[in-house]
Amino acid sequence: xxxxxxxxxxxxxxxxxxxxxxxxxxxxxxxxxxxxxxxxxxxxxxxxxxxxxxxxxxxxxxxxxxxxxxxxxxxxxxxxxxxxxxxxxxxxxxxxxxxxxxxxxxxxxxxxxxxxxxxxxxxxxxxxxxxxxxxxxxxxxxxxxxxxxxxxxxxxxxxxxxxxxxxxxxxxxxxxxxxxxxxxxxxxxxxxxxxxxxxxxxxxxxxxxxxxxxxxxxxxxxxxxxxxxxxxxxxxxxxxxxxxxxxxxxxxxxxxxxxxxxxxxxxxxxxxxxxxxxxxxxxxxxxxxxxxxxxxxxxxxxxxxxxxxxxxxxxxxxxxxxxxxxxxxxxxxxxxxxxxxxxxxxxxxxxxxxxxxxxxxxxxxxxxxxxxxxxxxxxxxxxxxxxxxxxxxxxxxxxxxxxxxxxxxxxxxxxx
Numbered sequence: 001x002x003x004x005x006x007x008x009x010x011x012x013x014x015x016x017x018x019x020x021x022x023x024x025x026x027x028x029x030x031x032x033x034x035x036x037x038x039x040x041x042x043x044x045x046x047x048x049x050x051x052x053x054x055x056x057x058x059x060x061x062x063x064x065x066x067x068x069x070x071x072x073x074x075x076x077x078x079x080x081x082x083x084x085x086x087x088x089x090x091x092x093x094x095x096x097x098x099x100x101x102x103x104x105x106x107x108x109x110x111x112x113x114x115x116x117x118x119x120x121x122x123x124x125x126x127x128x129x130x131x132x133x134x135x136x137x138x139x140x141x142x143x144x145x146x147x148x149x150x151x152x153x154x155x156x157x158x159x160x161x162x163x164x165x166x167x168x169x170x171x172x173x174x175x176x177x178x179x180x181x182x183x184x185x186x187x188x189x190x191x192x193x194x195x196x197x198x199x200x201x202x203x204x205x206x207x208x209x210x211x212x213x214x215x216x217x218x219x220x221x222x223x224x225x226x227x228x229x230x231x232x233x234x235x236x237x238x239x240x241x242x243x244x245x246x247x248x249x250x251x252x253x254x255x256x257x258x259x260x261x262x263x264x265x266x267x268x269x270x271x272x273x274x275x276x277x278x279x280x281x282x283x284x285x286x287x288x289x290x291x292x293x294x295x296x297x298x299x300x301x302x303x304x305x306x307x308x309x310x311x312x313x314x315x316x317x318x319x320x321x322x323x324x325x326x327x328x329x330x331x332x333x334x335x336x337x338x339x340x341x342x343x344x345x346x347x348x349x350x351x352x353x354x355x356x357x358x359x360x361x362x363x364x365x366x367x368x369x370x371x372x373x374x375x376x377x378x379x380x381x382x383x384x385x386x387x388x389x390x391x392x393x394x395x396x397x398x399x400x401x402x403x404x405x406x407x408x409x410x411x412x413x414x415x416x
Contacts, residue, residue, distance in 0.1 A: 007063060009090055009113040010137045017047055017072045025049055025074055030091040032082060033124060039162050040088065042122040044080045055080050100166040100184055105191040107198050112136055114159060127165055130158035185215060193222035205234045217246035225258045241270035250295040253282040291367035294388045294397035300328040301354055303337060308350035322400050325384040329358045336387055336395040338362060364389055367396055374404055
């Protein structure tokens with residue numbers, strides 16, 4: 001009989017458990033792990049003894065191999081009370097569940113689990129998401145390998161270290177969201193959005209609720225319209241409004257345009273008045289106009305502002321990258337008169353006024369112009385953003401090239 005250093009969960013579940021005297025005690029149903037450690041540590045085993053399911057302390061449980069077969073021994077049957085908050089059943093809560101492959105940034109299904117016996121206990125070290133793991137569960141892995149070997153072929157195998165996975169579908173109320181989704185929250189919002197869209201509605205909501213408002217807003221922006229509405233309609237009114245307030249007004253307007261009018265009005269009423277009013281104004285524009293596509297987030301200064309004052313204000317604002325493609329110069333009544341580049345700001349003397357370095361040749365569009373008019377302007381002048389003015393020539397927003405491209409793609413999908 002030899003001690004086992006590593007083994008697959010599927011190889012031992014359902015096997016008989018023996019006492020020291022080689023008497024059959026029962027059948028192994030599951031392993032229980034502590035989720036507080038970096039890698040889940042086995043602390044108990046679930047055994048069916050005389051038609052009764054019992055949770056036994058794993059201290060007295062061992063796994064070895066004899067003549068190629070796994071031998072499960074339990075030297076002392078000692079019942080154990082579990083703390084539901086910190087424990088997890090591997091068969092019930094992990095096997096066949098969806099998890100996130102952090103390296104591949106995608107959802108995968110757990111077909112099996114790899115465990116290791118170390119000097120201080122037994123730990124889950126990896127998950128098997130490959131075809132080989134599935135075949136192993138079905139009991140056909142070895143025959144399949146023998147059949148494929150003459151052809152120089154093998155069964156696809158893929159193990160992912162436990163450190164590189166994030167739980168998203170444990171359906172276990174005892175595991176706090178902060179633990180289950182902390183790894184997931186480190187991904188880029190667009191990756192998180194792709195993952196969420198592949199999940200069922202309940203898991204989508206559970207993950208979304210675990211994010212703070214800033215991250216929730218970032219992820220919501222990246223979701224497809226249907227998923228956006230699903231998430232918002234299942235959040236509390238207060239939480240949904242708080243998240244929307246963290247988003248650009250044009251993004252919020254696009255989302256609310258897709259919702260039922262009554263629900264959209266509830267959200268607008270719950271939002272802060274300034275943010276709500278900004279969104280309402282954008283929603284009044286017809287779908288095919290520039291105003292419906294523009295964002296009201298842009299950086300502007302008065303032409304009498306000095307370089308030093310401009311730099312200090314930019315440091316205070318810490319603007320997002322896509323709002324600082326261009327800096328706009330307005331006169332005393334808010335009319336667009338010029339643009340100024342970051343280069344000119346950096347190389348100019350601190351006391352120089354913007355009026356001395358600004359460029360008055362500004363390509364602009366009206367908020368009531370058709371969206372199609374933007375295509376030629378952006379391509380002809382190689383612009384990353386175009387300022388938008390109203391009938392009084394006051395600047396009211398900016399159309400960023402990313403939003404234009406997204407609008408074109410969305411309109412094409414609708415036609416298809």
